[in-house]
Amino acid sequence: MNMKDFIKDLDFSRKSSTVVFLIAILVLIGAFIWWLNIPFIEDIFTNGTIMLIMVLGFQLFMGNSGILNWSYVGYVGIGAFASAIFSMTPALKALQIPTMYPFLISLHLPFPLALIAGALVAMIVAALVAWPLMRLSDSVGAITQFALLIVINVLLSQWSQVTNGPRTFTLGGTRLTSFWLVLGVAVLVIILVYCYKESSLGLKLRATRDDRYAARSSGINFVAVRYVAYVASAGIGGLAGGLYSHYILSITAASFYLNELFLLLSMLVIGGSMSVSGAFFGTLLVTLLRQGLRQVELFLYKTGFEASGSAEIVVAIILIAFLIWRPNGITGGRELTWQSIKRMLPIASEKKDPISNNLKKEEKA
Amino acid sequence: MKSKSTFTVKALCKSFSGLKAVDDVSLRLETGEILGLIGPNGSGKTTLINIMTGMLPKDSGQVTIDEHDISEMPAYKVPSYGLVRTYQTIRLFKNLSCLENAVIGAIGVGIKRREATRLAAELLEELGLGYKMDLPAQGLTFRDQRLLEIARALAAKPKFLLLDEPAAGLNEEETDELLALLKPMPENKNVGIIIVDHDMRLIMSLCNRLHVLNYGKTIAEGLPEDVRKNPEVVKAYLGSAAS
Ligand SMILES: Nc1ncnc2c1ncn2[C@@H]1O[C@H](COP(=O)(O)OP(=O)(O)OP(=O)(O)O)[C@@H](O)[C@H]1O
Numbered sequence: 076m077n078m079k080d081f082i083k084d085l086d087f088s089r090k091s092s093t094v095v096f097l098i099a100i101l102v103l104i105g106a107f108i109w110w111l112n113i114p115f116i117e118d119i120f121t122n123g124t125i126m127l128i129m130v131l132g133f134q135l136f137m138g139n140s141g142i143l144n145w146s147y148v149g150y151v152g153i154g155a156f157a158s159a160i161f162s163m164t165p166a167l168k169a170l171q172i173p174t175m176y177p178f179l180i181s182l183h184l185p186f187p188l189a190l191i192a193g194a195l196v197a198m199i200v201a202a203l204v205a206w207p208l209m210r211l212s213d214s215v216g217a218i219t220q221f222a223l224l225i226v227i228n229v230l231l232s233q234w235s236q237v238t239n240g241p242r243t244f245t246l247g248g249t250r251l252t253s254f255w256l257v258l259g260v261a262v263l264v265i266i267l268v269y270c271y272k273e274s275s276l277g278l279k280l281r282a283t284r285d286d287r288y289a290a291r292s293s294g295i296n297f298v299a300v301r302y303v304a305y306v307a308s309a310g311i312g313g314l315a316g317g318l319y320s321h322y323i324l325s326i327t328a329a330s331f332y333l334n335e336l337f338l339l340l341s342m343l344v345i346g347g348s349m350s351v352s353g354a355f356f357g358t359l360l361v362t363l364l365r366q367g368l369r370q371v372e373l374f375l376y377k378t379g380f381e382a383s384g385s386a387e388i389v390v391a392i393i394l395i396a397f398l399i400w401r402p403n404g405i406t407g408g409r410e411l412t413w414q415s416i417k418r419m420l421p422i423a424s425e426k427k428d429p430i431s432n433n434l435k436k437e438e439k440a
Numbered sequence: 441m442k443s444k445s446t447f448t449v450k451a452l453c454k455s456f457s458g459l460k461a462v463d464d465v466s467l468r469l470e471t472g473e474i475l476g477l478i479g480p481n482g483s484g485k486t487t488l489i490n491i492m493t494g495m496l497p498k499d500s501g502q503v504t505i506d507e508h509d510i511s512e513m514p515a516y517k518v519p520s521y522g523l524v525r526t527y528q529t530i531r532l533f534k535n536l537s538c539l540e541n542a543v544i545g546a547i548g549v550g551i552k553r554r555e556a557t558r559l560a561a562e563l564l565e566e567l568g569l570g571y572k573m574d575l576p577a578q579g580l581t582f583r584d585q586r587l588l589e590i591a592r593a594l595a596a597k598p599k600f601l602l603l604d605e606p607a608a609g610l611n612e613e614e615t616d617e618l619l620a621l622l623k624p625m626p627e628n629k630n631v632g633i634i635i636v637d638h639d640m641r642l643i644m645s646l647c648n649r650l651h652v653l654n655y656g657k658t659i660a661e662g663l664p665e666d667v668r669k670n671p672e673v674v675k676a677y678l679g680s681a682a683s
């Protein structure tokens with residue numbers, strides 16, 4: 076499918092409001108924080124926005140296919156390491172990671188290209204391993220994805236000639252990932268993930284999520300449809316990983332494992348995995364919550380209590396509560412649209428909403 | 441001008457670990473006709489539909505649309521050759537809106553999105569689901585779910601439509617609505633329909649021909665009046681229906 080058809084595919088007149096709202100909220104928060112000019116808060120925002128990109132990429136496959144994609148955080152790790160290897164100068168690499176293969180040491184790309192190259196490496200790895208896995212659904216699918224995550228993690232943590240093995244991989248140099256770069260990428264990724272979801276390809280994947288058999292007998296090759304999304308999702312994860320490593324400046328394989336995955340999962344599930352708005356608000360909510368809890372922890376620490384780890388426990392309990400009582404998250408799997416906002420406002424006029432009016436008539440009858 | 445197509449099934453067989461669920465069944469259908477596929481519970485009607493649409497592999501036999509043999513194809517390619525189905529146990533995309541459900545039927549056979557949306561909206565209007573277009577499928581009444589499945593199938597612009605017990609679970613009034621909806625369909629949409637149902641009133645007033653299965657075997661076929669009088673059918677079918 077070419078790009079022109081892809082764009083034409085979108086039923087924009089109805090639904091473009093979601094993208095506009097999400098971007099507006101993100102940019103407004105960003106601009107306000109920039110104006111505040113408090114480094115500590117800028118740091119929280121940049122980190123949170125990198126998380127947002129990760130969660131959006133996670134949503135692209137998991138939310139639309141319904142397959143619990145454990146391996147995702149592995150691709151974030153691959154992107155993080157690969158982009159760092161591309162962006163660091165040979166001299167710096169020889170200094171920081173003397174064990175590295177000479178041909179890797181000699182690679183060097185400018186930072187923006189290195190980010191893209193990191194994402195491409197993640198996509199290539201995904202493209203090579205994913206095809207046979209895409210047949211598998213439900214718990215079998217989740218278990219194989221989990222096994223794949225372990226494979227990726229062992230490679231990242233043991234392959235000394237590439238990732239510096241279990242030792243910390245220090246990027247050195249200056250922090251290349253900036254506040255505005257992260258914000259810009261996040262805006263693009265919101266558009267991309269949303270357009271994908273509403274496109275024919277995304278719609279087909281959502282159909283396979285709801286009923287694989289009916290999707291098949293409606294002409295959908297679910298293996299192919301899943302494959303495309305899986306590789307794209309790995310690409311966004313890899314891109315986010317690159318932004319992350321060039322922000323944090325020192326990484327280990329352990330940064331891309333179960334803790335990180337659990338955090339992404341809570342954000343997506345609490346927000347509502349079936350919608351882009353869910354990914355957005357889940358990230359926002361959990362980020363605020365964790366920062367708040369961290370302040371509480373700090374305060375307790377000062378008064379003599381040791382309460383570290385309480386943020387994780389609280390997030391976990393909230394996740395469990397959501398899974399029990401509201402499995403589709405705060406958004407209920409729906410998108411934030413103009414209509415949904417109007418419905419929430421008490422002034423909403425009855426006449427303008429033929430659908431709910433008709434329903435009301437039917438209820439009365 | 442309307443193009444004529446022919447759907448043929450030749451000597452189709454399928455066993456499940458020794459049980460012959462479909463045993464040497466052959467049938468033939470042209471666009472514009474309605475064929476009733478009937479038989480007691482467990483006689484192999486659903487299994488036959490599953491094999492014809494590629495959802496289950498056959499043991500032997502042939503299924504063709506015009507000159508294309510579709511029985512070796514993966515199930516997802518079958519709709520593009522003009523054959524779609526509905527399910528006895530309704531299978532909708534429950535988190536998608538009614539419109540999206542119907543759109544899937546069209547894009548599944550390669551119709552472009554804009555055209556698919558137009559077609560789907562038109563079909564939903566036609567089936568009386570127009571004002572529910574934006575609602576998720578999971579909240580629909582039983583009747584609406586049945587209709588939405590038919591809309592999704594029609595959105596693929598099929599030459600042949602297989603309906604597996606579309607009236608199951610509907611009350612008498614709703615069944616009459618369905619009858620009124622299906623009756624002109626072969627003519628209007630230039631489609632051939634195979635309908636499976638236990639509601640003999642619906643079958644008798646709808647079908648041009650009947651095909652009767654019992655224990656996977658064809659026991660009678662032909663005009664409804666003749667089949668009805670066939671002693672073997674009376675024995676197999678009415679025997680079980682009366683019980
Ligand atoms: N996947 C399967 N595995 C094993 N046996 C099966 C399978 N599907 C169907 N059968 C058996 O094949 C026989 C035919 O079943 P089928 O569902 O085709 O009957 P049917 O005519 O559609 O019945 P009903 O009117 O109740 O829908 C039954 O004995 C059933 O138990």
Ligand SMILES: [Mg+2]
Pocket residue numbers: 485486487528604
């Ligand atoms: Mg059946």
